Amino acid sequence: MDSSKSPFCYMDNAATSWPKPPTVLAAIHSFYTELGVAAERSGSSRAWTVDRAIQKCRHQIAEILSAQRDASIVFGYNGTDVLNLAIHGVLNPGDHVVATVAEHNSVLRPLEYLRQHLGITYSLAECDSQGVVCPDSVEKLVHSGTRLMCLTHVSNVTGAVQPAQELGRICREHDLLYLLDAAQSVGHFPIDVSEIGCDLLAASGHKGLLGPLATGFLFLSDRASATIRPLRQGGTGTQSETIESPSELPYRLETGNLNSAGIMGLSAGVGYVTEMGWGPIQDHELKLSRQLIDGLSAIASVRLIGHQSPRRTGIVSFEIEGTDPNQVASILDSTFGIQVRAGLHCAPKMHESLGTLSRGGTIRVSPGMFNTEQDVQNVVSAIQDITATAKHGI
Numbered sequence: 001m002d003s004s005k006s007p008f009c010y011m012d013n014a015a016t017s018w019p020k021p022p023t024v025l026a027a028i029h030s031f032y033t034e035l036g037v038a039a040e041r042s043g044s045s046r047a048w049t050v051d052r053a054i055q056k057c058r059h060q061i062a063e064i065l066s067a068q069r070d071a072s073i074v075f076g077y078n079g080t081d082v083l084n085l086a087i088h089g090v091l092n093p094g095d096h097v098v099a100t101v102a103e104h105n106s107v108l109r110p111l112e113y114l115r116q117h118l119g120i121t122y123s124l125a126e127c128d129s130q131g132v133v134c135p136d137s138v139e140k141l142v143h144s145g146t147r148l149m150c151l152t153h154v155s156n157v158t159g160a161v162q163p164a165q166e167l168g169r170i171c172r173e174h175d176l177l178y179l180l181d182a183a184q185s186v187g188h189f190p191i192d193v194s195e196i197g198c199d200l201l202a203a204s205g206h207k208g209l210l211g212p213l214a215t216g217f218l219f220l221s222d223r224a225s226a227t228i229r230p231l232r233q234g235g236t237g238t239q240s241e242t243i244e245s246p247s248e249l250p251y252r253l254e255t256g257n258l259n260s261a262g263i264m265g266l267s268a269g270v271g272y273v274t275e276m277g278w279g280p281i282q283d284h285e286l287k288l289s290r291q292l293i294d295g296l297s298a299i300a301s302v303r304l305i306g307h308q309s310p311r312r313t314g315i316v317s318f319e320i321e322g323t324d325p326n327q328v329a330s331i332l333d334s335t336f337g338i339q340v341r342a343g344l345h346c347a348p349k350m351h352e353s354l355g356t357l358s359r360g361g362t363i364r365v366s367p368g369m370f371n372t373e374q375d376v377q378n379v380v381s382a383i384q385d386i387t388a389t390a391k392h393g394i
């Protein structure tokens with residue numbers, strides 16, 4: 001797809017990916033123009049078509065995660081929704097949780113809420129100067145009351161890929177449930193839930209998988225499925241004669257009408273990504289982020305943050321000496337038509353750890369599948385212009 005036709009240069013794919021492939025738009029359009037019915041709630045041929053489309057998407061997601069059973073995939077409405085389902089669903093009063101400073105507020109805030117209202121406790125492991133979690137420092141925080149470990153697979157601030165498999169080994173050794181926040185990893189490189197050893201994997205459908213907003217999903221291991229409590233109860237379109245929700249997955253955790261149009265779009269997005277293949281996706285992202293890092297590091301007043309992490313995705317964060325990140329982002333948008341994200345990126349503890357909290361966070365550029373080398377060149381040239389002006393005050 002040619003993003004050069006767009007009047008602006010979108011570089012905020014870590015927030016949500018854009019543009020969406022035409023197949024994704026066509027799938028959403030076809031739901032509302034040709035189908036438009038509630039799945040699981042009618043025996044009509046159109047309802048069956050929607051049911052099949054939802055099951056197809058469930059199967060595609062199970063495949064990209066190398067999950068054994070399609071029923072281990074539960075649909076939700078975004079990454080935050082399924083992280084809440086996982087965290088609220090497995091914790092009990094008195095439980096201790098180990099997480100890291102790299103976590104997004106979609107993990108930190110549910111933990112803090114449950115600390116205040118359910119009586120759990122939690123500890124956060126530090127990162128090194130590149131934003132990478134050290135497994136030893138995580139293991140030191142585990143004690144006899146620890147029940148759950150949470151890890152963000154890829155930092156949404158620095159793009160660092162965290163040592164997920166090593167933490168999986170720690171969880172097995174200490175018999176902990178393991179929740180991986182894959183919002184920034186799914187769709188960027190292959191993930192194998194058995195290899196990593198996670199019990200719960202929560203992800204957005206609208207970022208790396210190119211689906212529409214309001215899509216997300218949770219993978220559950222057999223162990224997690226046996227213990228998780230649903231956040232909501234209500235109609236499922238099945239077993240309506242009973243006062244209790246169905247006990248089997250995925251229906252126990254999927255209540256009310258699903259976002260069928262969104263799931264059909266997500267299915268097309270997953271199809272697009274898998275057809276493209278992991279190699280070309282990773283090569284493209286790393287090529288653009290390398291170009292960004294090289295271009296930005298040649299500008300004297302730019303300080304790159306976490307760019308030396310040994311494994312990374314396309315996200316690049318930086319600050320410009322003496323400037324406010326939000327003001328820079330605003331100039332990039334209004335003067336150069338470039339959209340990035342600035343600030344704390346909902347990850348305040350990570351900025352505290354990296355030393356960028358008191359300076360208002362960082363400017364984050366997150367190229368996506370449809371960005372080009374020309375887009376990156378535009379960003380570098382714009383930052384050159386802004387820093388030249390900054391010398392005289394912006």
Ligand SMILES: Cc1ncc(COP(=O)(O)O)c(C=O)c1O
Binds near residue numbers: 156204
């Ligand atoms: C690491 C991480 N976790 C969770 C989320 C929340 O995902 P969503 O926007 O789908 O709710 C995000 C979103 O940016 C994220 O970057």
